[in-house]
């Protein structure tokens with residue numbers, strides 16, 4: 001927990017965001033006025049300080065991670081503290097207590113870490129690992145059925161086995177869908193296989209038939225394909241590279257015609273859409289003005305709005321959230337934290353006070369998730 005967000009009185013950040021909220025209500029932000037130009041000095045404290053209220057209860061979060069015991073090495077840079085490495089392996093009371101402190105009613109857990117299924121080169125091993133991961137998860141979430149649920153890990157190395165495992169997870173284990181950590185490697189370390197390819201279409205037919213969402217989660221680019229990041233390791237990971245990898249993968253799905261064939265598919269993206277809401281207008285604009293066209297029948301933005309859902313995981317920024325809501329609508333946005341890579345307290349401190357309408361806040365906090373996951 002970061003304590004700076006829980007000081008008595010109004011924090012500097014809380015004060016500024018309330019000012020921005022008032023401006024948004026007055027229509028000033030929509031009119032193109034930069035809040036920082038007109039807001040009162042954020043360094044000053046309000047005269048009438050009000051205590052921070054308790055977190056709004058009832059939130060549902062969809063990008064919350066666990067790891068199998070023994071799969072997180074001590075030198076794993078994405079979880080640099082012993083505490084965070086403990087948190088990702090805690091599927092019990094410690095995690096529930098954190099959820100209680102942040103008003104999180106339900107978390108959908110998924111496996112993510114350096115040993116995710118998509119990095120397993122041998123297909124038979126990936127199939128076994130997926131089963132073990134999903135069996136482990138269901139055993140633990142069963143202890144807190146109202147607080148924890150699961151997204152399936154899938155052996156995408158074998159599309160047919162992935163479809164079978166997803167079917168098992170939905171029909172027998174009661175999971176809510178799947179979360180896959182980016183493209184998959186198969187047989188060779190230097191292989192990157194994307195899911196728009198024809199061999200995956202029968203898998204997508206199963207996803208549509210089961211009517212469950214598929215969460216496309218980031219992963220690191222392959223070590224052999226990081227030329228652009230050379231000498232700047234900080235760019236390759238979650239700071240920027242994750243969004244590049246995942247947005248390209250999502251654009252491949254959209255442009256392939258996959259959603260023309262399976263129009264009811266539901267894909268979830270984290271991190272406020274990995275940059276796509278911001279860039280989608282230009283994507284279609286440039287396609288319309290060049291001779292290089294995707295296979296898909298409709299504008300790319302159509303698929304972003306009709307086949308994708310977007311979560312707030314690890315992107316606690318009102319300016320960006322407003323852009324996402326304006327591009328895809330509040331019905332398509334869902335709350336998430338990205339625990340333990342992110343802090344539940346920081347996420348809730350931002351979200352509960354973000355200057356958006358109360359009906360939208362309720363939809364994003366839980367209403368959309370209840371509908372999407374049929375809770």
Ligand code: MN
Pocket residue numbers: 063065112217270313338341
């Ligand atoms: Mn994540």
